[in-house]
Amino acid sequence: MPEGDTVWQAAKRLHEALAGKVLTRSDLRVPKFATADLTGRTVLDVTARGKHLLTRIEGGLTLHSHLRMDGSWKVFADGQRWVGGPAHQIRAILGNADRTAVGYRLPVLELLRTTEEIRAVGHLGPDLLGPDWNPDQALANLLADPARPLGEALLDQRNLAGIGNVYKCELCFLLGVTPWLPVGALPADRAAALPALAKKLLETNRDRLIRTTTGRRGQDLFVYGRAPRPCLRCQTSVRLADQGDGSRERPTYWCPGCQAGPAPSPAASRRTPRRTTN
Template identity: 80%
Template sequence: MPEGDTVWQTAGRLHAALAGRVLTRFDLRVPRYATVDLTGRTVLDVTPRGKHLLTRFEGDLTLHSHLRMDGSWKVYGTGQRWSGGPGHQIRAILGNPERTAVGYRLPVLELLRTTEEHRVVGHLGPDLLGPDWDPDTALANLLKDPARPLGEALLDQRNLAGIGNVYKSELCFLLRATPWLPIGQLPAERAEQLPALAKKLLEANRDRPVRTTTGRRGQDLFVYGRAPRPCLRCHTSIRVGDQGDGSRERPTYWCPACQSGPGPDSAHRTHRRPGN
């Protein structure tokens, strides 16, 4: 699933291509909106909110989209061949004479009043890359359920918005705690560092073509996707296990030597579904 930095980049590309321009093509290929036509309207802006995208049009209308696991928005110039997937996977087309934005495999596509955006993003916690960022509120949200595993708390977008499975694993490594450690057992000093550390990682990567948490060329990530290769810090083999987030099991990576706390077999599993 694309994380907050990837969604930020996607919003930037869409905004540069569409904002301030009049639509000459508008096509939503979902039954609910098959007859909606916004051609002739100006695109006002494209704004990211956590992992959500809000494309706003004149006339108090917003197109809400979410990429989930496989969705993507691609921007093409006039005459450029579309290459984001087969035609049957296209869910949205927004175009002007210079650029066309094409949404592929979008599982969430909803047209609503701009004044009602709170219906789809109002549940989100402070946005790590947004103007509403509030580290104190984010920390309070994370700690309100001290028995909840750290990794699950980080993925819950109601606590803070923008962290996905990659940053979850990387943050837990940097905090020296397994993703299955109850967040209330995280030492106070490290818990207080968590919001600032999460923001630092996303801000450092929001304009990068290749995500890195290590600062090392050719070794971009500490643990995510690296099992069973050696830990960059202690050379112990990185391990991988599944951790539920309330909706599905996700591959989760950690170093058993550098990170303290339970592993997937001994951790208590919760069954809460986090908001996206």
């Protein structure tokens, strides 16, 4: 699933291509909204809210989309060949005289009244890249369930919005604890530093093509995608296991030398690492 910085970048591209311009083409390829016609309306703005995209359109309408694992929005110039997947994977087309935005494999696509956006994003916690960011509230949300593993709490968008699996792993490394450490066991000084650290990581990367948490070219991430290679700090082999609440397991990377706290046994965590260039 894309991280908050990736969705922020998508919103920026869509806003630059569509905002302030009249739609000359509109095609929503989902059954419930297939007959909706947005042509002749002006796109007011496109904004990210956590991992959600909100395209606000003249007449009090909002097109809400979510990329989940495989979705994407591509922007093409007039006459440019569309490259993003086969035609049957297209779920939305929004075009004007200069640019066309094409949504591929969008698992969530709905047209709603702008006044009802809360139905789509009202459950989200403070947005790390949004104007509603509130570090104190984000920390309070995380600490509300002290027995919950830190990694699961970070991925819960109701606590704070924008962290995905990559930042979960990298944040836990930078905090020096495993993703399985109960939130309530996080040392007070590290808990206090967590919101600012998370915001710094996403803000640093929101304008980057290649995400980095290390500042090292060619070694962009500390642990994510690096198993079983040596840790960049202590040379211990980075380990990989699944973590989840039962509804979805996510590949989770950590360094047993640098990160304190509970973790799966070596036998339980043995799995085939995914290919990566980081």
